[in-house]
Amino acid sequence: MDYQSPRNFLPIVLFALMMLLCANYTVSAQSDALKKIIKKDYDFSKIGAMHVDLEFDFEENRRKTLALAKTNHWKLSEVMKDGTKVALQEIGTDGSPLYYETYSDNASRASRANTLHANGIMDLNLDGSGMQVGVWDSGVALTTHQEYDIRAVIGDGSKEIDNHATMVSGSLISAGIKKEAQGVAYRAKVLSNDWSRDKIEVATAAANGLLLSNHSYGIKTDRVPDWYFGSYIKVSQDWDRIMYNAPYYLMVNAAGNAQKRNDNLDPIAGNSADGFDLMLGFTLTKNSLTVAAADTKIARNGDLKSASVSAYSSFGPVDDGRIKPDIAGDGSSIFSTASYTNNSYGTSSGTSMATPGVTGALLLLQQYNEQLYGTYMRAATLKGLTLHTADDVAQPGPDYKLGWGVMNAKKAAELLLNRDYGSLIEETTLEEGETFSLTVSANGLEDLKVSICWTDPESDYINRGSLNDTTAALVNDLDIRITQNGIDFYPWKLDALYPNAAASKGDNQVDPFEQIEIANAKGSYTITVTHKGDLRYGKQDFTLFVSGAVLTDCVLSAPEGAFLSDAKENEISVQWDPLLDALYEVQYKKTTDKVWHTHYTTEPGITLDSLEVDIEYVFRLRTFCSQNIASAYSMEYLFAFLGENTIVGPLEAFETLELASEINFSVYPNPAVEYIGLHEETSESARYSIMSLSGTTVKNGAAKNAKISVADLAGGLYILQVVDDHGKRSAKFYKQ
Template sequence: MDCKKPTWATGIFSSLIFFLFSFFLGYGQSKDQREIIRSSYDHQRIDRLISEFATEQQTKESKIRQFQSKGWRSLEKFRDGTVVALKDVGSDGTPLFYTTLNDPTRQTSRAHTLYSDGLLDLGLDGTGMSVGVWDAGVALTSHQEFNGRATDNDGSAEVGPHATMVTGHLISQGVKPNAKGVAYGSEALTHNWTRDKIEATEAAANGLLLSNHSYGIKSDRVPDWYFGAYIKVSQDWDKIMYSAPYYLMVTAAGNSQRSLDNETPIYGTNADGFDLLLGFTTSKNGLTIAGANTKIGSKGELQQAQVASYSSLGPVDDGRIKPDLAGDGSSILSTSSETNTSYDASAGTSLAAPGVTGSLLLLQQYHEELFGTYMKAATLKGLALHTADDVDAPGPDYKMGWGVMNAKAAAELLQDKEYSSLVQEERLEEGNTFSITLKARKNETLTASISWTDPEGEYINRGEMNNQTTALTNDLDIRITKDGETYFPWKLNPSRAGDAAIKGDNLVDPYERIQIENAEGEYTITISHKGGLRDGFQDFSLLVSGAQVSACSIEVPEELDLFSASEEGVTLFWNATEDTLYELQYRTFNQAEWQSTMLWESQAELSNLAVGQIYEARLRSICTESAVSEFSDEIQFEFKGEETELMTYETLGVGEELHLTVFPNPAVERITVDAKLSEFAQYSIVTTAGNIIKKGKARGAIDVSCLASGLYVLVVQDHTGVMSTKFYKS
């Protein structure tokens, strides 16, 4: 990976994670890592699922041929690149037309802050990572922006302009800088949407982490009961993600807000734009992405945001929080399939979705760099929702879900893991609870979330208008308690979709979050469940921020001192603080480069020192890559074997401030010290390389005629301390 992160950051945090986890830090999704994911799955269950989808595909194709025989057009292509295809048949016999979700009319997710020279300067670009893309046809893999990193993964002969555009927004390398993709070093595995469920299940079983789906059911060709309904295709994708818990599907919400297509919404009138989500966008386990118009500041902060006027709004019928997140769907320049060097601009949730997908891929890359493993999909999803920028009223809404994707905040939460944040993957057995007590960081917001990949819902809507039967199978609950007070998670009411979120018992969402403003003191977080649990357990991910997880301190270390000396070297020591990693730097006096060593202990041995040379050392505390103290004041010593003693001044070269001067300066034959000194004062003349080349009593004139021309440091040590100044020998 081409990572230009400063040397200290790479060395320090890599050492920190090595000490914490004791394994090699790899980069990218290697064959071995995919095998680890593969081996954790129940492949008999996945094989049954693939067989079920294959049988269903044959039946579906037969029904589609029947519609074609009656004169139905199965494929339409429009000048703006939009594709409409008869792709499925609903349980009620409705022909389901899928369409790409661009609207003919990178920075928003803050992915740019993760690049080399970005605000966090993490050197992330997706190198070694793979992302699946299903769309209307496959991408033009020979485009100059892909450089061999886009693969036609199902042998489709149908090259799609929309698929090329979406793939470009994910992985374009930046031949045309304004068209650079979000994860511009990654590989895209592109597929025609015809067999999406079968192929995605196979890919997930083989370790695929993420896929992007910027298409969906055409909203003007279905009965009103379809809007917001949990139907078979919703259930099928939940099955896939539950069977392959590292796999996360990201979908575009759609562009139907102003369509007036739903005459019977669950809330308001069709002009309000609510209740427009269809098909797999209503699945529980995936991420559904809305389009947003945003303004981002120079420090990556969200300055303003509003839902795009085209973006389809929730809720889904059972009241779950959908869409989940918002991304940038404004006019995006991306690759075109006309030629290998052509580009085009478009807008819509088709572009918002890959912006989020690419950001999530970078976060998986970063997690693997830090901790040597990938996150389960529930953890990745929870991380994105936990760190999203809230918009308008506090809490989620049915327009942009939990807010605008913020990859910078998500990466910082990972950096602070086990310091001021928690990211834990746990299992809740049926009948049990999980509890943890944490101290809040004073004057911060304590935020705790749980996220889980839920088994598919048992109820499938087959024609009932706005049926609110919950799709949730395993109902987990998070609560925070302190001094007899209980704090509840956010929830929304689909019958009052325009209202702000409230706090209470959330019965429908597989993600719950509690926020406590200005938290102070100790709080207990408890995870429990209602009723039984399918399979007798439920895996879940716990995310916490704003807590004092460890006792690590980023105060400047105190009392750095010389503990002992021998003929081989010296031992330095300092006051210890709990759970803190230290970086000790030392060098020969006046050398440009420091040598660095990382230690958990509060002492360090320095060996292979040269007798007669002056050394200096400094120290700092490290809790995370972003939580690092300033360096301590430097200490200096002349190495004399067992007779080594600490020089008790702060820094060589500041003698002028300590009232030490010499004249003449520049010197020719002799220099005279101008300072109040005792008869015991001693001097040393030190080269810029740190070598002591002359020493003696600091009384009267000092002969420098034997010195070569150049810059030197005069060090004078007396009972009052040590002083120094520079002089030039001409």
């Protein structure tokens, strides 16, 4: 019988694959309800067709690879003297053997993920509970290690236990039985797989709701021709196709450790010793997040004190000028789990170890977004959020060594919390021929920063052997501009021909992430997003990020001027002075009850119902300026409900708990960096409280002559309240 390609049976195979893709992949990604949210917009006919192609290409290439390996006496796998594992993965379009290698030379603090943990600076108690992350590596993790409990499982049936995979998995999910080995997402689950069928397995897992996967390996740099470096090749195209068809899925991969190896003798600019143009394969995909390694120093409050690229971390650029790597984490001397025994540990360095530190932080940000808004971010939103909030290093703007800078999960979490109040994160779609436009006002406290990010379709063009080919891989070229008084502001861009030069500003025609920064911004600005040429499929989803702007007229202060009126048989109305753009929360209860009745309204008044005659009640108010940003509560007002026809006037006409009205006062310095003080004297008994905008008390103590340290607080707005013999007073201040 003649051999026939599986593509000849496409309708049958597609049906079978769609059934497979709708089933769980070993361990379900997140909850079933949230998986449905992830998958509801997926086109499973496209995913199925992609899966058929990946399977066919794998089988064809594997046959060719094994035949050429036998003819040319190529090793299928080996372990190098330094412990690095190497395996022949496939044959390139030019016939070159492509070997995978692990990116370790022998992660939580650098990414600021520790600030999101319980007892961290932000005290968000994020730990990865209920979340899952995929790990593909040279083997699978030792799932019985004491740090994993039952939270590590093998996804693909592989039986080769691997130390590198175990260390990477430990950096992600170790429980912290040995404290210094605690993973970034220390209660999450790992789905561990070997790298032999990585694209096929990831495509299946992503179609079933997997959000993130970690890949701390790549093509071995000393066994390919020089034209491979910086090139968009078939491997890059395949991974971009996977991510475009599963838009909630983000691949996170290591940049590589080839900076000093002089493997590229003909880089796109300069010479081999400069270390540029050393990345290749899937590290150069448009849609993934590629992680460099940095040596960092982090202050106790989470601020980056210093950072420099590690001596081994591979530099970009992509030959078409794209910015790679994207982001940096710390990969130096990371202590993690080892595979020798169920309670063994080890230390390793490399972009292999920087990558899970970033991946784990991304998982926590997805967990936080779900807590705040009940859903997960699209991959472009998560990637864009990460790049938008990264700590810039050295020269302003991005570079080809550390990308957009060192990851800062604390800033990213703050941007999520302040969404629609102090920041804007909007997932939207640009239709063919349309223009997106938005006008914002700068807040005057920080630079205005605006970014867009999108998951771009895979390019039809792949390099098949041209040295330093600058053909752009970008398919849908979106453009962001900011305009004020006829002056246009442009995004950052880099030039591959001058890889050591500082970033400039202009028309970026190659990157699926664009960012504009305006220092000392004042007044109103108009943001526009357009596109060049035709959009593949007639539209392009993208996410817009804005920080440093005033997005609402809402004022974060408790409503004032409350009074009661219109008493009826079992209800009474309460009204207060209106505030702009506010949502009000009203709570009331019997004085003897522990549970509040809670109502929400956009009107400056509401009816309290189900009241009982001759019973004392207490109520309080607060203002919401966004879904998760609220003022502190007002004073608690006490009143006795006397029933229908009660003569009702101001609250003072009732038996009211006499609390003095809040008296405004000021603090200094404002904005604050290290400490704040009061502009007036307080009594010996005075106490202060500092509250976040969500109403959580983050500090308190004696207020008499207080010099209050705020160095350990996250940046943002806070409310200082002082209570003494004069009553309760409050003031807002901004922590830089």
